[in-house]
Amino acid sequence: MxxxxxxxxxxxxxxxxxxxxxxxxxxxxxxxxxxxxxxxxxxxxxxxxxxxxSEEKARQIADALEAMHLIMGQHPIEQSQIDDLFADLVGREPPLPEFLLS
The missing domain is CATH 2.30.30.140 (SH3 type barrels.)
Structure with missing residues (x-):
């Protein structure tokens, strides 16, 4: 990959x-x-x-990579840490499709 x-x-x-x-x-x-x-x-x-x-798109990609790094790490993480890195998706309109919510 x-x-x-x-x-x-x-x-x-x-x-x-x-x-x-x-x-x-x-x-x-x-x-x-x-x-x-x-x-x-x-x-x-x-x-x-x-x-x-754009600078914004670069930040979004870097945030997604950081979330992946945190998830793959050895230390426990809080959901809020991941939500903060995907702030552009949390609470967005229209809402995410049902299959992406779980």
Whole structure:
């Protein structure tokens, strides 16, 4: 399985960019999305940017990844911790379909 990571461009180097996610820096190929200015958020799969993201979308993806990290961890977690990471879905209108509520 390949999971896309939201990364922020922090430096440019030709057709690649130095990007940051969770404090780690990675050299990312920009050929599929074109040159991007410093500060841009991109969705990265296997060190290749596949999509340009808004800051809000990047945060939502990072929150979902953090929820997955918490769920897979060894420590007990509270439902509120997960709800906080999916604030855009909790109490939203229209409500989630019944099969997604359980």
């Amino acid at each position: 390949c999971i896309g990571l939201p990364m922020q461009v922090i430096g440019l180097q030709g057709d690649t960019a130095l990007c940051r996610y969770r404090g780690g820096d990675t050299l990312v190929d920009l050929l599929l999305v074109g040159a991007q200015p410093v500060g841009t958020w991109v969705l990265v799969f296997l060190d290749t940017a596949r999509e340009v993201l």
